Every structure is written in structure tokens, then in C-alpha cells.
């Protein structure tokens with residue numbers, strides 16, 4: 569069930585340079601699953617459209633969102649202060665199919681601003697073995713301490729300042745990490761490379777896609793992605809990221 573409500577900001581801080589954390593008290597938290605997201609309404613009512621932000625953590629009635637300031641909407645989010653009201657709608661989307669990891673070796677991958685949605689996943693997943701691989705640009709390892717509390721974490725940095733020099737796949741190959749299932753969130757080039765890697769190794773991979781969104785409820789078709797198979801009803805190779813996604817089996821989407 570989607571909830572649309574005025575929630576209370578309980579914490580609003582800059583976590584690291586340009587990356588902010590918003591903790592809010594909302595009933596959405598009780599319903600949220602890893603990989604789902606919420607639509608957050610900017611403070612300035614002239615910015616009409618809400619912006620999608622993934623669930624980073626959900627506990628009781630508290631939701632933690634972590635976002636990068638990218639433009640006008642997210643800049644306004646960064647102005648929210650403790651005890652202010654913020655309008656939110658959610659939880660939205662399918663979320664990660666965590667049951668697919670039962671009895672298997674799972675690798676969770678987060679790259680850049682795709683790191684936050686992996687945190688709740690790493691807390692909830694039940695698998696034979698779990699390794700989390702996080703990719704950052706440099707030694708600004710936001711959320712790393714939170715991951716260390718709940719999973720075996722491997723780091724890759726583009727500049728080589730921490731962990732493996734390179735990207736998440738460089739780290740997986742260098743460390744000989746093997747798995748049966750992958751769950752990933754991050755920039756499109758990373759997701760494309762994971763799709764290719766999973767195909768070569770015959771690994772099931774679930775990837776979380778990002779598209780620009782307007783309504784967030786499946787009505788505007790602003791967020792469609794290309795799928796390999798035709799949709800049964802519309803007979804086109806399209807799926808709405810906000811409704812059928814944001815998580816897709818990599819082999820089923822054309823990215």
C-alpha cells in the first residue's frame with residue numbers, strides 16, 4: 569500500500585561532501601523493503617515534481633535516505649532541518665527479490681550514489697554467504713562504517729586510495745569472489761558491465777535502474793526502459809521503472 573503523508577524530519581546532515589542524509593519519521597518505514605524508493609517533495613512548492621530517493625535504511629517508523637545534491641530538487645532537500653515537515657509518498661517499486669539468495673552465495677554491489685540502497689539489503693538478506701562490494705571515486709567512503717557492522721565488505725576506488733584500484737568488477741576479479749546471484753545498484757556503465765559479466769559467468773543478476781520520474785505511480789510513462797521481451801498487454805518492449813522496477817533481472821532489460 570502506498571502512503572502519501574507529511575512526515576517529520578528527525579535528522580538532516582551532510583554526511584560527506586555533497587552527500588546528505590535525511591532521517592524521517594513516517595509510516596512508510598514500516599512497509600518498506602530493500603530496493604524500494606520514496607518520492608520526496610521539495611521544500612519550495614514551485615518545484616512541483618517530487619524526486620525519487622531509495623530507501624537506505626528502514627527501522628520501526630524511521631526511514632533513512634541518503635542522496636547526492638544533483639540539481640534544484642535535491643538542493644532543496646538539503647535545506648530541510650530537524651523537526652520540519654516533509655511530504656513523502658511510498659514505498660514505491662518492487663524492491664530486490666531477496667528470496668532469490670536463499671541457500672546461495674550472494675554478492676551485493678553498490679557504486680557511487682548506488683551505495684545507499686544496498687545497506688538495507690545487506691541487513692535483511694539471508695544467504696549461504698554474502699559479500700558486499702562497494703565502489704567509490706576516492707577515499708570518501710560514505711556509509712562504509714554502517715556496512716562493516718552487517719557484512720563482509722570489499723572496497724574499490726577509482727583513484728586506488730583505498731582497496732582495489734579500479735571498479736567493483738576489478739575488485740571481484742582480483743579477489744576471486746565467486747557467487748550464484750548478484751544484486752546491484754549504481755551508474756549505468758557499471759550496471760552494463762555487471763550484466764555482461766553475469767551473462768559470461770551464467771550468474772543470476774538483479775539490477776536497480778534509474779530513470780527520470782514524474783508521477784512515480786505508473787501513469788505518465790516518463791520512466792520507461794527497454795525490455796528484451798514484449799509486454800503482454802501493450803505489445804511493446806517497454807517497462808515502467810517506477811512500477812515494474814526499479815529492480816530487473818539483468819537479462820530481461822536492454823541497457
Ligand SMILES: Cc1cc2nc3c(=O)[nH]c(=O)nc-3n(C[C@H](O)[C@H](O)[C@H](O)COP(=O)(O)OP(=O)(O)OC[C@H]3O[C@@H](n4cnc5c(N)ncnc54)[C@H](O)[C@@H]3O)c2cc1C
Nearest residue numbers: 619620621622634635636638639640641642778779780814
Ligand atoms: C528509483 C530511483 C531511486 C533513486 N535513489 C536515489 C538515492 O537514493 N540517492 C540519490 O542521490 N539519488 C537517487 N536517485 C536519483 C535522484 O532521483 C536524482 O538525482 C534527482 O531526481 C535529481 O533531481 P534534481 O532536481 O536535484 O536534479 P535535476 O535538476 O532534475 O537534474 C540534475 C542532473 O541529474 C540528472 N538526473 C536527474 N534525475 C536523474 C535520474 N533519475 N537518474 C539519473 N540522472 C538523473 C539530470 O539529467 C541532470 O544532469 C534515484 C532515482 C531513481 C529513479
Ligand code: FES
Nearest residue numbers: 784786788789810
Ligand atoms: S514516473 Fe510516471 S510512469 Fe513512472
